[in-house]
Amino acid sequence: MSRIAYVNGRYLPYAQAAVHVEDRGFQFADAVYEVVAVVGGRLVDAEGHLVRLERSLDELRILRPMSRTALAMVLAETVRRNRVQTGHIYLQVSRGAARREFAFPAGVSPTVVAIARNVDMTKADASARRGVAAISQPDIRWGRCDIKTVGLLAAALAKQAAKEAGAYEAWLVDRDGFVTEGSSSNAWIVTADGALVTRPLGHAILGGITRSAVFELARQEGLRLEERPFTLTEALAAREAFVTSTSSYVMPVTSIDGKPVGNGGPGLVAGRLRAIYEAHSASHGAGRPDWQAQFLAP
Ligand code: PMP
Numbered sequence: 030m031s032r033i034a035y036v037n038g039r040y041l042p043y044a045q046a047a048v049h050v051e052d053r054g055f056q057f058a059d060a061v062y063e064v065v066a067v068v069g070g071r072l073v074d075a076e077g078h079l080v081r082l083e084r085s086l087d088e089l090r091i092l093r094p095m096s097r098t099a100l101a102m103v104l105a106e107t108v109r110r111n112r113v114q115t116g117h118i119y120l121q122v123s124r125g126a127a128r129r130e131f132a133f134p135a136g137v138s139p140t141v142v143a144i145a146r147n148v149d150m151t152k153a154d155a156s157a158r159r160g161v162a163a164i165s166q167p168d169i170r171w172g173r174c175d176i177k178t179v180g181l182l183a184a185a186l187a188k189q190a191a192k193e194a195g196a197y198e199a200w201l202v203d204r205d206g207f208v209t210e211g212s213s214s215n216a217w218i219v220t221a222d223g224a225l226v227t228r229p230l231g232h233a234i235l236g237g238i239t240r241s242a243v244f245e246l247a248r249q250e251g252l253r254l255e256e257r258p259f260t261l262t263e264a265l266a267a268r269e270a271f272v273t274s275t276s277s278y279v280m281p282v283t284s285i286d287g288k289p290v291g292n293g294g295p296g297l298v299a300g301r302l303r304a305i306y307e308a309h310s311a312s313h314g315a316g317r318p319d320w321q322a323q324f325l326a327p
Pocket of ligand 1: 064184210211212213214215234235236237238239240273274275276
């Protein structure tokens, strides 16, 4: 079956799907994106992703291309046309195409692209049972990591370093020695006394949709939650570590820079949260947070 992409109002076969050479997404990374999980042919936490997309657009003063409802329909239709059951949909909105000039061009319309694909989750499930390795890398990204832009070069370099080290993820460390997040995930630890710790929202991290969902589910489970920065030393002394993201769900991290976390195996808390999160995604977002409230700060 040929894959279909949505490009600026049209559903096109891949061979015909293209954007302009002077698109600002291509030239300046002047674009934002979302990746939404698909389970049972339906989007997971669609509202959270669309609220975050609007926030990213507004922060950069890129015009909202259409209403939230219309975008949700485009996503659902792209999923349907590609017959995605379990997988992802990728949505990108750039400021538009215009003669190359740094300042914003007048009178351009945003470029909207959506592509969807099936993903075999068996590999991720096996990784979750075993646990994965992380390495640390300096966080060399820009100062507004809360905006989900396609400016992902620093993240790609960190992920490549992880891959070359045989690791799954790179944990990024700020100048003060605190972990910000993973190159494409949020970072968590479970301390020796059982507190679940993750960095608070702010300009230094992306407010992950999975982070918010897991935070809410953990709260409902009665787990003790602390939103504060933590160091690599603290992570290595922790009982457990894990990452959350749309594509990894809840993924136990069992070593950092080759040193074991806890007993070196996947932790009970991460395992429990993964199971609860899987139930959440199968229900497409039951017990969800108030999404509008997740992204107002800062
Ligand atoms: N942080 C970064 C830097 C990311 O790229 C991602 C994944 N896009 C996340 C966190 C996790 O966000 P989400 O749970 O919304 O996928």
